[in-house]
Amino acid sequence: MTDAPRIMIRNLALGYGSRPVVEQLDWDVAPGSLTAIIGSNGSGKSTLLRAMAGELRPLAGTMDGLDGSVTSYLPQDSGIDRAFPISVADLAAMGLWRKVGGFVQIGRHWSGEIERALGLVGLAGAARRPIAALSGGQFQRALFARLILEDADLILLDEPFAAVDRDTTADLVGLVRQWAAEGRTVIVALHDLDQVRQHFPQTLRLAGGRATYGSTAQILSVLGPAPVPKVPPGAFRSGTVA
Amino acid sequence: MYDILIAPFADYVFMRKALIGALAVALGAAPIGAFLILRRMSLTGDAIAHGILPGAAVGYLLAGLSLTAMTFGGLVAGMAVALGAAAVSRRTTQREDASLAAFTLISLAAGVMLVSLRGSNLDLLHFLFGSVLALPDDALILLAAIATVSLLTFAFLFRLLVADALDPAFLRRVAKGSGVVHYVFLALAVLNLVAGFHALGTLMAVGIMILPAAAARFWTRSVGAIVVVAVVIAALSCVTGLLLAFHLDLPPSPTMILCSGVAYLVSLLVGREGSVMTRRRLPAGVPA
Numbered sequence: 001m002t003d004a005p006r007i008m009i010r011n012l013a014l015g016y017g018s019r020p021v022v023e024q025l026d027w028d029v030a031p032g033s034l035t036a037i038i039g040s041n042g043s044g045k046s047t048l049l050r051a052m053a054g055e056l057r058p059l060a061g062t063m064d065g066l067d068g069s070v071t072s073y074l075p076q077d078s079g080i081d082r083a084f085p086i087s088v089a090d091l092a093a094m095g096l097w098r099k100v101g102g103f104v105q106i107g108r109h110w111s112g113e114i115e116r117a118l119g120l121v122g123l124a125g126a127a128r129r130p131i132a133a134l135s136g137g138q139f140q141r142a143l144f145a146r147l148i149l150e151d152a153d154l155i156l157l158d159e160p161f162a163a164v165d166r167d168t169t170a171d172l173v174g175l176v177r178q179w180a181a182e183g184r185t186v187i188v189a190l191h192d193l194d195q196v197r198q199h200f201p202q203t204l205r206l207a208g209g210r211a212t213y214g215s216t217a218q219i220l221s222v223l224g225p226a227p228v229p230k231v232p233p234g235a236f237r238s239g240t241v242a
Numbered sequence: 243m244y245d246i247l248i249a250p251f252a253d254y255v256f257m258r259k260a261l262i263g264a265l266a267v268a269l270g271a272a273p274i275g276a277f278l279i280l281r282r283m284s285l286t287g288d289a290i291a292h293g294i295l296p297g298a299a300v301g302y303l304l305a306g307l308s309l310t311a312m313t314f315g316g317l318v319a320g321m322a323v324a325l326g327a328a329a330v331s332r333r334t335t336q337r338e339d340a341s342l343a344a345f346t347l348i349s350l351a352a353g354v355m356l357v358s359l360r361g362s363n364l365d366l367l368h369f370l371f372g373s374v375l376a377l378p379d380d381a382l383i384l385l386a387a388i389a390t391v392s393l394l395t396f397a398f399l400f401r402l403l404v405a406d407a408l409d410p411a412f413l414r415r416v417a418k419g420s421g422v423v424h425y426v427f428l429a430l431a432v433l434n435l436v437a438g439f440h441a442l443g444t445l446m447a448v449g450i451m452i453l454p455a456a457a458a459r460f461w462t463r464s465v466g467a468i469v470v471v472a473v474v475i476a477a478l479s480c481v482t483g484l485l486l487a488f489h490l491d492l493p494p495s496p497t498m499i500l501c502s503g504v505a506y507l508v509s510l511l512v513g514r515e516g517s518v519m520t521r522r523r524l525p526a527g528v529p530a
Binding site for chain 2: 053054055071072073075078079080081083084085086087091094097098101102103105130132150
């Protein structure tokens with residue numbers, strides 16, 4: 001049903017200014033795969049997702065396969081003013097933008113789609129409520145409803161469960177798995193390794209600017225041998241090697 | 243009743259013209275104000291309004307009290323402040339509120355200095371508080387034109403403006419080229435503040451933009467309704483302000499702004515959405 005892309009990343013370097021956060025990344029993402037990105041804070045998880053979403057230009061290297069497909073991206077902090085006077089349904093309906101455009105009203109024939117999306121995230125009765133009335137978990141559910149309506153081939157999520165309760169996490173993880181089952185490519189930055197082990201078949205681990213990729217069992221069971229840290233020039237002079 | 247509400251406009255041409263000018267400004271400016279508040283850019287509006295002063299003053303120095311020269315100077319200077327303040331906060335570590343305050347103060351001082359170089363104190367008052375009771379016909383046409391262009395653009399771009407205020411990063415991803423919406427909005431803000439400058443003066447222009455919109459925020463929970471309520475409050479403030487000024491012999495521009503100020507204070511206290519009164523009824527910690 002979707003045109004999930006085969007993404008080929010070659011020799012990718014990402015960073016801010018000239019300081020690279022991610023270096024020499026080679027990574028093939030199969031269409032319809034479900035991948036977790038793990039790594040400590042500052043290891044470049046968000047940076048990589050931003051680059052794949054087209055919000056950050058690579059310092060070097062190539063990312064092929066992203067152009068032809070519809071990509072949706074949920075940053076860790078959406079930056080949305082939670083007091084903004086807009087209803088849950090209207091927020092979710094922004095996901096239809098690519099299909100409807102910005103110059104016409106969203107027609108009534110979409111209302112079924114919007115209700116269905118809100119139902120899937122467990123906000124069936126909340127369509128008319130202002131987003132200001134939502135809890136943190138409910139707000140994240142509303143953003144997931146928007147993702148459903150985006151109907152993307154490639155879905156990038158940055159720590160989507162970081163600030164939500166256990167029930168919400170369980171529901172939203174179910175949606176993520178559903179998306180992958182529908183043939184969409186889903187890539188999720190996470191820090192909860194139990195979650196990764198339970199739900200994500202593939203894992204990309206970022207550490208010290210280098211990446212390891214493989215089946216989750218393989219990457220997590222080893223968790224090492226840790227990639228050799230890059231030794232800055234002059235580090236040997238003191239005679240100690242970490 | 244007729245004597246109080248209708249007669250001033252029926253009997254005096256200058257009152258009719260003032261009413262038309264003020265209503266045009268209210269129609270155009272109040273929707274802009276609603277979006278300035280939604281985008282947390284109220285201070286930007288203030289800085290632009292003050293930025294218009296030195297621009298219009300340069301026009302005045304070169305060409306006297308010429309509508310074209312002062313309008314053009316005001317537009318250029320207002321746009322420079324709008325873009326400049328954003329650039330400063332992007333390129334330096336200083337937060338935008340500080341750079342906006344700096345721009346506001348520099349503009350005000352420079353403007354007053356420039357007008358005083360040539361003009362009398364009367365001219366200076368005209369710059370600071372407008373001349374709604376003495377608007378020439380070409381100024382009225384300009385104000386009406388600005389309000390028309392502004393409202394049409396708003397109607398056409400409404401969903402884009404809402405999306406750009408709510409989640410600009412999302413909009414950039416799903417609609418290529420949507421970054422231009424922000425600049426169209428800034429341009430509309432500058433245009434309406436120049437219109438407001440002619441009618442209400444540089445110190446009061448931003449008042450008719452921000453106060454009705456801030457008041458409207460306390461009455462409704464959708465963007466469209468906020469815009470409508472803001473326009474209604476702005477228009478009522480203009481009519482009430484003009485009548486009070488006429489009967490009590492008050493300066494019209496501050497009287498109109500004070501009327502919207504009263505509307506704001508009342509809304510703040512007893513409005514239906516997040517006002518002092520509604521928050522007192524809720525248990526602590528529940529967002530309204």
